[in-house]
Amino acid sequence: MGLKRYLITRGLTMFGVLMITLLLTISLVGSNMDTILKQGIIYQVRAEITENTTIAQGFNNPEEFEKFVQQKIDERVKTLGLDTPWYSPQRLGYTMYKILILDFGNATFLTSDSGSSNVGEIIFEKMPKTILLFTTATIIISIIGILLGAASSNKIGSKTDRITSTFAVISSSFPVWWIGMLMIFVFAFVYQIFPARATPSIEPDEPGYILALLYHMTLPVITIVLIGFGAWAYLVRNFMVGIMQEDFISAKKTIGISKKKIVYSHALRNAAPPIVTILALSLSGSLGGAIITEAVFDWPGMGRLYFEAISVMDLPVIIGSTYILTVLFLVSIFIADLLYGYFDPRVRTSS
């Protein structure tokens, strides 16, 4: 099985997952969505008719008028295809097709910062901020982690090594959002260094917005890094320890290359494939966690959007952001797979 075939099977699996996710999401929220849509139509029809006073004047008694309104509503329901239930094949297919081409419709309650209620616009306004926050944090984590991991694998059993390992275990037991609450408590209220809410207070088009955004981003980034780098360092250390036992390293040692040079150039280069793979995976993992982290820091990204959508049951937004989150998640898994298959030929040959 060549690399091509490997990638094709993986790609197909991913697409299947995407479809299943969509189907699951729609079936979980579908019946609620129908009720909400129908209510929307009733509201819309009534608003249109009351605005146009000439229609109302044409009727003699209220019953006749009511009948007319009901008829209009039924017409509208029928044209939108809402008279068949959400699980009927046509409607399910139509909904899924719409979502596939990124047409999520309009949000029921939420709006973007610019006031648009188009779900796609809302999501694409929030997504860059999530990517900004978590990519920055992940890059910092991986730099600290790789350096610290290499340093501790250089001297196994040393103070650095023991502190790193202990820190890795302890830090990974704390929930990020709880550390976030503590950080806000300490650095926003006891010592007022950073703002408590991570949403910048000035408008995006004003000058100095980027600086304000970075300033507001500091506390969340510090928190995510604090919780994340220990585990990374520990992981890198373990990879390095494994590689340091390989024959070619021992050979280099016997030639007389200094240990420092072996660790930082030869061994680290060989540890690169799994490290890069895990980098891609951890990015995707942090996306899911974004929901809680962003809720704590009030960071205006996808995670908070998702949380807000859930709390007011804004179904189009829920479906849209679940879809986008899944896509992001799958893309990073796919990239991880790709890198893993590229670096490690054993993956693509074994069946």
Added chain:
Amino acid sequence: MSSVSTQEIKKEFLKSKLGLTGVFILSGLILVSIITISVIPASTFQEWNNPEKWISYPKTSVPSWVNFLSSDKIPEHKIINAEVFQSQENGIFLTSQQFGVYFDYDDFPSDFIFEMKTKYTDSHIVQIKVIRPDGITLELLSTSLPHSDNETIHNQRYFSTDSMIKKNLNTYKDDFGFDFKIGTTEIIFSELYQNQIQKGNYIFIVDIYGIGKDVEVLESKMILGGKAYGLMGTDELRRDLAIGLLWGTPLALFIGISVSIGSVVVGLIYGVYSGYKGKKTDEVMMRFNDVIYALPALPFLIILAVTISNSIFLMIGFLMIFSWVGIAKVSRSMSLQIKTRQYIEAAKIMGQKDSKIIFRHILPQLLPYAFASIAISVPAAITTEAGLSFLGLGDPSFPTWGQILHDANTYGAAAQGFWWWIVPPGILIAITGLAFVFIGNALDAIVNPKLKR
């Protein structure tokens, strides 16, 4: 994989300091859980979200042990029971309830409430007064119990914020050397010459006079509102945090352990069966595994909790859906190796059933690995549940640590400096997680299945 005997595992485990620390912490937590379940009445957690139950507790009070650490003593919230004396003179019955309190704090109490449940007929007069350490008696309130022709049981509360009390205190205005534009407790507990706390013994007396008829006091207490209470303080809704935190312990252990056992058992059987069967079955089962693996867990858990139910038992099930996948992968690769062994082949040739081979010959060999994975996967289950509760999706009928933190976040505990509301739940979550991580790592190091991946 070399099978390790139970004896060996035990011996090795006892050598591991980390593992023993984990066991030590875990037994502590289990002990706390047992004590909580057997000593604290279950009604306390059933009524966790019932504000009625917590009305006599103070609002956002610091834990009372803070007084040991600082020189300024914060007034403690006290619930004082009455000493009841009854006497009769010329046909007038006097029921006197006395509440004694030794007050030596550096701040005024925030308020006080008299709560009593009485059984009487006809009407009775109530007089409340206080005898202060300097010997002065202040008449606080004269009122009467509502008239009733039949025997009746009546609940009555008198609050220090009552305007009548303020009015009555105004008659003593000339004795005091300061302005009276302050709360009643700040007058009652003050020195005469200036508005400073007078420390010493205070006796509050509630006298009930009845003509010809006696009154029966069924329940009576005085609540002296302070700003320090109990071991862990209270929250914005006046709930005793110690009770919430204590109940959180068995709940967290229950959630963590049941999710991890459930998912390890499912994952193990699924993986072993898939690996043992091989071919098409394996292919299909592993593709399904990939699908679950690629689902974003947290968004789905949130949707499930919102649309289906947030009952704690269903939550455990939902968490299981997402946590058996990794274990299935590892145990599949293990069973792939084991099934090539000759005794398995032999058993097959002898015509033993697949299920028997799996349960008799393959699964027992994976048990050490299973125990290690159970321990390792507990913390994730606990933190995920806490995270969901933190988002406000927890089961409202059980107070979990995550829910306490959710409430803390909603009421802006960080902004108002209520550290006792934020710090303990998080530390408990982390400690519980650590205990299992320690045990799991120690076991993992012994069993060390190099077959991983």
